[in-house]
Amino acid sequence: MQPFALTYARRPIPEPETSFAYDPEQQLNVLADGTPAVRRPKVLLEAGSTTSTAGSKTHFDD
């Protein structure tokens, strides 16, 4: 028998696909043209990278 709480489990929200990558030199994520992703709030929101479940695969859902 599975634990009771798992009755309500569902498939996880997929990790967002992002159009930016980490640049260790700047210590920031940057877009393909070198612009820091934080300068494009719309991109961040669309990618879901700042949402409460972002990174929840490795961290607490918060």
Next chain:
Amino acid sequence: MTVLILTGPGDVTADMVVDHLNTMGTPVLRVDPADFPERASLSATFASGALSGRITTGHRSTDLREIRAIWVRRPGQPGAGARTQAAWVALESDHAWYGTLRALPDVRWMNHPDAHTACRYKMRQLVLAQSVGFHVPATLFTSVPGDATGFAETHGPLVCKSISGHAPDDPPLALPTTPVPAGTDFTAVAEAPTCLQTLVDKRSDIRLTVVGSEMFCARADQLAPGQPELDWRYADPESVRWYPVPVPPDIRARTEGFMRLTGLVYGAFDFAVAADETWHFLECNASGQFGFIELAAGLPISRAMADWLTGTANSS
């Protein structure tokens, strides 16, 4: 001074703070402890009564004595990449890393690991929240089916939620807070401890983000009573519209009391607001996300974080 930020590379919420620190001209070393010791190094010497050394990544390095603030954002586990005697190397790495950082003098922690760890325990949170005056839904942790049935009879309707806040990962699953139907068979609570809580018939959700003495409050109203998705984290983003609201004075005072009791300097509180406008405490996330609230509600949280880390906030 240097601000040490412990987080992974893809964390764009941390970027929001790094960007402010860069603008302020504050040196930052961003490192994921999971990269230690493969891609980041630490060397610490305690001799002649003084602690000295360096942390170095592929591109940057800082003298330990320069570190004045540590933001424990979303760090991986030190030694996570070890392949030989992996558990032992990870333990040695953890003690080397956090043992050294904990020994640094005159450092501001957001949050201190001890405060963060203690605050992860939900029942302790609920007891502390009640003690400072918050309304807290009746809550049961149990592995006894009969107790779950009795709790449902006296405190229902109920929701079921994770105790730890961590979702299962073998295989990966999501575990949203979910209503429990009346008449449910609770036999399976014997398989694993289960958290049941009185369902708040909410009209709105509140995310209150605390940075030092500053508070940033956002509210999202239910678009329709009885909205099918109870847990906003898993709802259609279009159905959750965050907007800024002031912090009621009584909530501010209780929140300050909670922060004092827990030793936290950062916390993201979740409340459910009932039809009579009572705010019901659900939890405080010691490392809760704030980027989505800043972007959606226009609250300057990342700037406040940078100010706190550099000691330039009003409360510093």
